Amino acid sequence: MLAREDHDALLRIVGPAGLLLEPADRLPYETAARYGVGSAAAVVRPVDTAQVSAVLRHCVRRRLQFTPQSGNTGLVLGSIPDTSGTQIVISLDRLRTTPHVNGADRTVRVAAGVRLSALNAALEPHNLFLPIDVSSDPMIGGMVATNTGGARFLRYGDMRRHVLALEVVLPDEAGTVLQLSNGLRKDNAHLDLRQLFIGSCGAFGIITSATLEVHPRPQRSAVALLVPRDEDAVLDLLNAFEVRAGEYLTAFEGMSEAAMRHAFAHVRTLRNPFLDGLPPYAILVELSSSAAQRSGEPTLDQILENVVTELAERQAAPLSDVRFGPPERFWALRHSLSEGLRAAGPVLGFDLSFRRSEVMLFRRVAIAQLATIFPEYEVCDFGHIGDGGVHFNLMQRAPAHPNAARVKALRDHLLDLAIRDFGASFSGEHGIGRANQEAYDHYTPASIQSYSAAIAAVFARMPAAAVRFGPQRSVGESDDD
Numbered sequence: 001m002l003a004r005e006d007h008d009a010l011l012r013i014v015g016p017a018g019l020l021l022e023p024a025d026r027l028p029y030e031t032a033a034r035y036g037v038g039s040a041a042a043v044v045r046p047v048d049t050a051q052v053s054a055v056l057r058h059c060v061r062r063r064l065q066f067t068p069q070s071g072n073t074g075l076v077l078g079s080i081p082d083t084s085g086t087q088i089v090i091s092l093d094r095l096r097t098t099p100h101v102n103g104a105d106r107t108v109r110v111a112a113g114v115r116l117s118a119l120n121a122a123l124e125p126h127n128l129f130l131p132i133d134v135s136s137d138p139m140i141g142g143m144v145a146t147n148t149g150g151a152r153f154l155r156y157g158d159m160r161r162h163v164l165a166l167e168v169v170l171p172d173e174a175g176t177v178l179q180l181s182n183g184l185r186k187d188n189a190h191l192d193l194r195q196l197f198i199g200s201c202g203a204f205g206i207i208t209s210a211t212l213e214v215h216p217r218p219q220r221s222a223v224a225l226l227v228p229r230d231e232d233a234v235l236d237l238l239n240a241f242e243v244r245a246g247e248y249l250t251a252f253e254g255m256s257e258a259a260m261r262h263a264f265a266h267v268r269t270l271r272n273p274f275l276d277g278l279p280p281y282a283i284l285v286e287l288s289s290s291a292a293q294r295s296g297e298p299t300l301d302q303i304l305e306n307v308v309t310e311l312a313e314r315q316a317a318p319l320s321d322v323r324f325g326p327p328e329r330f331w332a333l334r335h336s337l338s339e340g341l342r343a344a345g346p347v348l349g350f351d352l353s354f355r356r357s358e359v360m361l362f363r364r365v366a367i368a369q370l371a372t373i374f375p376e377y378e379v380c381d382f383g384h385i386g387d388g389g390v391h392f393n394l395m396q397r398a399p400a401h402p403n404a405a406r407v408k409a410l411r412d413h414l415l416d417l418a419i420r421d422f423g424a425s426f427s428g429e430h431g432i433g434r435a436n437q438e439a440y441d442h443y444t445p446a447s448i449q450s451y452s453a454a455i456a457a458v459f460a461r462m463p464a465a466a467v468r469f470g471p472q473r474s475v476g477e478s479d480d481d
Ligand SMILES: Cc1cc2nc3c(=O)[nH]c(=O)nc-3n(C[C@H](O)[C@H](O)[C@H](O)COP(=O)(O)OP(=O)(O)OC[C@H]3O[C@@H](n4cnc5c(N)ncnc54)[C@H](O)[C@@H]3O)c2cc1C
Pocket: 033, 067, 068, 069, 070, 071, 072, 073, 074, 075, 077, 078, 079, 092, 112, 133, 134, 135, 136, 137, 138, 139, 140, 141, 142, 143, 144, 145, 146, 147, 148, 149, 150, 151, 201, 202, 203, 205, 206, 207, 208, 338, 339, 429, 430, 431, 432, 433
């Protein structure tokens, strides 16, 4: 519930269309993409940077807690308010002026509230695209704030590799607007503060626009589903493709039998390409090129087949099966995995990142341990194994009300195994949010936590003791609130 003074001030800034107070209007902004519903005092929807600055100025002066939100597709409860009913959601969804494409520089300046699909539609006539491939449709502000990775990280990297400049509004009493860099690819003239805002989930300020490097669209691609002989063979396959297909290799995505099974059950239009049922594990490998085919040059299909043939003929071949098919068909399967699991029941998800040589070893150890200690759970993992990422998802075999103590024991067990024994990260690419507050407190070294809080205090122009950094925190929140 907003105090009258705050209501009137925010109304003056954003107007009636920009201030949502009714429960039904607030609900989409309070509901997480996955599990979780919060309760906001209000949802504020500014239309431009000046309004974002005025809103922040008011919130900070009045010590109101707030949470920035873009597409609200985040999976770690970072973009929705908590259940206290006191936080204000600052939605960037009305900051969506037409992207400004510069073909000569191969860059685009884009507002925080533009969706990835809309940005790529605007880039298409210029034969350009932003090569971050996710099964959701986030907005650019949220993608920068979480440093989105996705399925083509292996070739193109994450958002960090694409951000050339940012406009941010700081959570200080002036609502300061900073322009961080000006779109140069190289600039060592000053400290690169922009990097601090990428992946910090709004803890240092609100991103209102970004200038991004974009890429020529692929002209052709070839895709196969590889069935590895066993876990040990996966790294051999990856190394062989990197050597033999070189820069054409754009994706190397792992999918467990269980994850594929749920996708096929949920999306009836998908067709299983495997003749003898589903294999225990499959890898979607993609080769692509933005250059047109030259005469005399082998096609990507031929390169793919040559690598596969060479692998199949090796002694102790690392491949036990392979399926070739239209790229759209195999990508449709890959992009249906997450929704397939969601439809099948509650998922206990872990967004883990490993040195890539250890992903499959972790998988083997974890599956064996779970079978003994938590046999009621099925592992339905998939992920970007070419870059060490794995969405290690667990589902209860028989639908039952989850036992909170047992779920906690399972979480603790798996995170300890991944982080302590394998040196993994508990947040490979989904950022930091309330869902991983406990893991942040427990596993992040105290020195990193304290330096992060000190930096947050600098941007908020507050004494260090008054500012906390971490998943739980929204910018502008202070310890005594
Ligand atoms: C089906 C599905 C598949 C997914 N696959 C992937 C994947 O492969 N790889 C991946 O990386 N992610 C994936 N995600 C997670 C999610 O889509 C990404 O994290 C996404 O980039 C978040 O963007 P958003 O606009 O939805 O941000 P939101 O969810 O709105 O916000 C995310 C976080 O950023 C903060 N924030 C939002 N906007 C701003 C801003 N303008 N300034 C400052 N802080 C801000 C929020 O407070 C929150 O902490 C997936 C999600 C779904 C539902």
